Amino acid sequence: MTTVALAGHRPRPLVSWRVRKLVVGYSYLVPAALCMLATVVVPIGMAIKMSLYHDVLYKPQDYRFIGLGNYVRLVQDPVFWLTLWNSVVWVFGSVLLQFLAGFAAALLLQQAFRGRALVRTLTLLPWIIPGVVVGLIWEWLYQPNYGVINDLLLKAGWMHDRVAWLSSADLAMPAVIFTNIWRGIPFFAIMLLAGLQAIPGELYEAAHVDGAGVLGRFWHITLPLLRPIIVVATATRIIWTFNYADLIFVMTGGGPANATQITSTYTLMQAYSNLDFGYAGALSVVLLLVMLAFTAAYLRVTRGVEEVG
Amino acid sequence: MYERGSLSRRRLLHTLAGTGIVAAADLGWWDAPLIAPRRAWGAEPVRFQWSVPEPTRIALMNSLVERFNQSQKDFVVQIEYVPQAQARQKLISAISAGSPPDLCQVWDNWVGQFQGMGAVEDISALAKAWKHYGDVEATAWQTVTIDNKIVSLPLALTLDGIFYRTDRLKELGLKEPTPEWTWDEFLAIAKAFTKADRNQYGYGMRGGGTWAVLYPTEFAYANGATVLRDGKLAINSREAVDALAWYLDLALKHKVTPPSAATDGFVEIVETFGRGVTSMYQHNSGSVGQQKKNIGAEKFATLPVPIGPAKTRASFWFSETLTVLSRGRNKQGAWQFMSFMLDDEPSLMYCKTLGLLPARKSIISQPEFSKDPALVGFVQSFPIGIVSPYLAYPGWGGKIDSDGVPLMQQAILGKLSPKECLDRFAEVLKKEMT
Numbered sequence: 001m002t003t004v005a006l007a008g009h010r011p012r013p014l015v016s017w018r019v020r021k022l023v024v025g026y027s028y029l030v031p032a033a034l035c036m037l038a039t040v041v042v043p044i045g046m047a048i049k050m051s052l053y054h055d056v057l058y059k060p061q062d063y064r065f066i067g068l069g070n071y072v073r074l075v076q077d078p079v080f081w082l083t084l085w086n087s088v089v090w091v092f093g094s095v096l097l098q099f100l101a102g103f104a105a106a107l108l109l110q111q112a113f114r115g116r117a118l119v120r121t122l123t124l125l126p127w128i129i130p131g132v133v134v135g136l137i138w139e140w141l142y143q144p145n146y147g148v149i150n151d152l153l154l155k156a157g158w159m160h161d162r163v164a165w166l167s168s169a170d171l172a173m174p175a176v177i178f179t180n181i182w183r184g185i186p187f188f189a190i191m192l193l194a195g196l197q198a199i200p201g202e203l204y205e206a207a208h209v210d211g212a213g214v215l216g217r218f219w220h221i222t223l224p225l226l227r228p229i230i231v232v233a234t235a236t237r238i239i240w241t242f243n244y245a246d247l248i249f250v251m252t253g254g255g256p257a258n259a260t261q262i263t264s265t266y267t268l269m270q271a272y273s274n275l276d277f278g279y280a281g282a283l284s285v286v287l288l289l290v291m292l293a294f295t296a297a298y299l300r301v302t303r304g305v306e307e308v309g
Numbered sequence: 310m311y312e313r314g315s316l317s318r319r320r321l322l323h324t325l326a327g328t329g330i331v332a333a334a335d336l337g338w339w340d341a342p343l344i345a346p347r348r349a350w351g352a353e354p355v356r357f358q359w360s361v362p363e364p365t366r367i368a369l370m371n372s373l374v375e376r377f378n379q380s381q382k383d384f385v386v387q388i389e390y391v392p393q394a395q396a397r398q399k400l401i402s403a404i405s406a407g408s409p410p411d412l413c414q415v416w417d418n419w420v421g422q423f424q425g426m427g428a429v430e431d432i433s434a435l436a437k438a439w440k441h442y443g444d445v446e447a448t449a450w451q452t453v454t455i456d457n458k459i460v461s462l463p464l465a466l467t468l469d470g471i472f473y474r475t476d477r478l479k480e481l482g483l484k485e486p487t488p489e490w491t492w493d494e495f496l497a498i499a500k501a502f503t504k505a506d507r508n509q510y511g512y513g514m515r516g517g518g519t520w521a522v523l524y525p526t527e528f529a530y531a532n533g534a535t536v537l538r539d540g541k542l543a544i545n546s547r548e549a550v551d552a553l554a555w556y557l558d559l560a561l562k563h564k565v566t567p568p569s570a571a572t573d574g575f576v577e578i579v580e581t582f583g584r585g586v587t588s589m590y591q592h593n594s595g596s597v598g599q600q601k602k603n604i605g606a607e608k609f610a611t612l613p614v615p616i617g618p619a620k621t622r623a624s625f626w627f628s629e630t631l632t633v634l635s636r637g638r639n640k641q642g643a644w645q646f647m648s649f650m651l652d653d654e655p656s657l658m659y660c661k662t663l664g665l666l667p668a669r670k671s672i673i674s675q676p677e678f679s680k681d682p683a684l685v686g687f688v689q690s691f692p693i694g695i696v697s698p699y700l701a702y703p704g705w706g707g708k709i710d711s712d713g714v715p716l717m718q719q720a721i722l723g724k725l726s727p728k729e730c731l732d733r734f735a736e737v738l739k740k741e742m743t
Contacts, residue, residue, distance in 0.1 A: 056704075058425030143569070144569045167568065169724065275422060
């Protein structure tokens with residue numbers, strides 16, 4: 001007689017393999033999450049807290065909770081509204097023209113011609129130079145008394161009087177936007193060139209055989225296939241430009257008479273010139289909310305466009 | 310072989326270590342060791358923040374710090390150079406974070422804010438017991454005294470004056486102006502210098518930075534105006550408005566200023582003069598050295614600011630200070646170093662090299678300062694020197710930049726009348742009078 005030993009009932013593990021897998025998975029994320037918490041979430045929290053206090057560094061005895069006091073002041077501050085409008089002009093003026101010129105440059109650089117590699121490298125130059133240096137270079141180029149731009153325009157006979165590009169309330173903003181366009185073209189050119197190179201050549205050949213012209217191929221092949229890159233690149237660039245204070249800070253310091261003062265330079269001035277960290281905190285929070293609202297709206301609209309496409 | 314080789318290395322190491330110990334023991338008995346002076350065990354270094362790091366200043370400061378470090382054995386001074394534009398921000402951040410340097414170099418217009426933050430040390434007792442206390446100009450002490458407490462040592466002084474091109478005057482056959490010149494003479498010379506078709510202008514007006522507000526205020530004092538009268542704000546008085554109108558007319562009516570005046574800051578007014586675009590500008594002695602290099606010492610001179618309709622005038626006095634931070638770790642060392650910087654030789658070398666005016670009377674009377682035509686205008690300005698009225702309230706320093714400068718720029722561009730400009734500026738300043 002043989003006895004068969006039946007396998008004992010295997011005890012059920014305390015934590016199921018599915019949960020363990022999840023825990024292990026999430027534990028890999030912990031270092032990154034902690035870094036994000038320390039460098040993004042905590043500073044945002046501190047900025048929000050700061051914005052609720054009367055926090056002027058040279059008046060430590062006046063430090064107190066004022067609730068939404070800084071936000072009320074902000075709503076009543078005409079310079080804030082001016083800077084918000086200036087920010088819109090600065091961002092959309094810069095990014096739209098950077099995009100158009102960058103797209104044109106990408107299409108040109110996609111063509112085969114002698115010295116293409118060199119031209120592609122040179123195209124990157126404005127992007128490689130640090131923003132502060134770009135600001136200093138262009139400030140000197142625009143200098144009305146001994147700057148190259150006035151000199152060339154006068155010699156060419158296109159101008160009779162010297163123009164104070166950065167000292168005129170009407171010309172200062174277009175002048176700094178032009179500099180920012182010059183600096184930002186390579187960003188779009190390189191991003192879009194990478195996208196163009198990923199489009200299979202067969203698509204163009206097939207469209208050509210079907211009788212599609214240059215514009216038809218651009219409209220029905222190039223543009224739809226580049227759309228994801230265009231969306232990401234423009235959204236990123238808009239956010240960067242909104243927060244980008246270096247160029248204006250160096251070239252005009254927000255002047256003349258706040259004509260080029262954008263919200264980020266105004267925030268910087270409130271914090272480090274007036275030492276009013278409470279008000280600067282409120283400005284930063286509003287800047288954050290504006291950007292969040294814009295990004296959400298932009299992604300929503302572009303997703304819609306993609307679905308339609 | 311190996312054994313012999315390893316023994317030999319060991320012996321060599323022993324010999325080297327032994328030699329080092331003997332040498333170190335020997336050095337310890339030296340009064341003036343070759344490597345570096347001995348430091349007291351555990352002595353905290355003096356951390357010293359210094360702005361405006363251009364090559365001449367860096368070389369000069371390195372030499373002075375090295376000289377001081379070699380002169381005593383208790384501690385070392387460690388100098389940290391920061392760009393001028395970031396010096397204040399860096400200091401504010403360090404103070405807020407609770408780890409400021411022991412000593413810093415700042416201009417007196419910011420000391421009030423740091424004092425308001427409770428960040429600077431009261432050095433009244435040390436200063437009054439100091440051997441050179443009586444030799445420092447009384448007005449210089451005023452610039453560093455807040456709430457009856459001396460909070461800094463005035464390392465160097467600045468007074469505003471007018472730079473003018475002597476060679477251009479000769480070319481145009483104009484009479485050399487005297488130190489007692491008036492607004493009318495100033496305007497006549499500015500008009501004579503102006504040849505807009507040749508890109509030449511009479512006066513390099515400053516529209517950018519803090520001094521865009523301070524220069525017209527000095528003109529206002531020449532018209533009998535003051536910033537404060539009996540403790541009340543008087544910056545928008547009739548005299549002040551009239552003076553500003555006259556000043557703005559230099560740009561708007563007489564067009565004796567370059568078209569870029571509304572945003573021209575320190576660099577631009579100095580550069581345009583150096584390149585021959587302007588023939589006069591208002592500044593302190595800090596740009597004398599640069600103009601000597603740009604156009605040559607024989608081609609320019611300086612004068613006090615012109616006398617106004619009220620038969621008076623004023624030049625605002627500023628001090629470049631050495632300030633001890635109250636949360637520094639070696640305040641005694643910081644005091645030792647700052648008082649060394651005002652000793653005869655360091656003070657003379659510092660001010661002579663940089664074209665600044667020393668705070669000590671016995672040094673400023675030396676020919677390097679009193680006989681130099683490029684500096685004589687500033688030395689002659691001492692009797693009309695007053696402490697900048699904008700030092701009265703700590704909050705005013707920041708408001709000049711954030712509100713005063715944009716208002717002044719609007720006025721220079723003709724978008725705001727002189728009265729509107731000063732009324733609005735008065736509103737801003739009034740809020741900070743606490």
